[in-house]
């Protein structure tokens with residue numbers, strides 16, 4: 001872990017009173033502040049665990065030729081930082097992946113809206129396999145993705161597609177870990193279809209193919225759990241929304257506390273990271289194992305042509321999604337030099353950027369006061 005530094009330099013008594021007022025003001029907003037600060041603390045933890053990876057450099061440097069600017073959105077009051085390079089790592093960066101998740105969720109919601117307009121329906125399918133505690137994350141991810149590829153390329157899959165009136169699909173993969181059985185893997189998939197089928201009928205068709213796909217890589221699944229199919233009623237879009245919210249897109253990050261977020265004995269990777277951040281070293285080892293297993297894998301996959309069918313524009317890359325900022329109604333609070341920005345991020349305060357954003361949301365004066373009292377920085381921008 002990076003070490004904690006001295007919190008502030010002394011001798012500025014007139015500012016101490018003001019700082020106290022500032023904390024009182026922040027108290028009202030404590031919840032949002034805590035959630036975000038913990039995301040940046042988790043990012044610090046990921047940097048410690050993955051030295052040399054993209055996340056290690058995330059937001060550590062200004063984009064060449066640009067200054068670092070702190071902006072605030074007039075509608076939401078949310079502050080953001082412009083001009084710093086982001087890693088866009090969907091699997092390993094708690095800050096970027098939260099941003100990417102929001103973009104992806106909006107995109108999928110838009111897609112489902114367009115699908116509905118065009119008269120198509122969603123069918124949700126979850127695929128998984130039985131697993132044992134001694135299987136490594138890498139082995140499980142490899143086997144599952146191989147099985148899935150085999151299934152999708154198999155001739156019988158064409159029959160399932162025509163049975164559904166297949167228009168396209170959006171799929172994601174999710175990796176979790178539990179004490180009882182170790183690593184656990186799910187594919188979540190939304191099929192956009194034109195025909196109506198019963199869930200049981202579809203489950204039967206999927207299972208016979210999925211079971212064969214698994215057997216080719218030495219995995220098994222039982223009928224009960226291996227395949228889950230949900231055919232929502234035509235107007236039950238809430239159910240679809242809830243299903244998608246459970247994907248890797250879940251807001252696990254807003255629940256920084258590992259114990260609270262635990263569901264059914266399974267921990268998400270960022271919950272493991274939170275456990276490590278709070279002092280459980282072995283959870284850090286698991287996070288590293290997971291990071292190696294998912295490296296380079298696509299998190300959300302759109303079937304070819306679906307975006308065209310629904311009239312959607314080109315998909316943003318993870319990096320673009322991480323960097324996307326709505327800025328129609330936002331304004332700049334202040335500008336920092338590269339040296340000033342460096343002083344802040346290398347101060348050793350865990351989650352310092354989350355703290356900076358929280359103070360910025362109180363306003364420019366608060367931000368100036370904080371920068372001067374804590375870092376001896378007096379920006380002139």
Ligand SMILES: [Zn+2]
Pocket residue numbers: 055058059086087088089093095096097
């Ligand atoms: Zn990042």
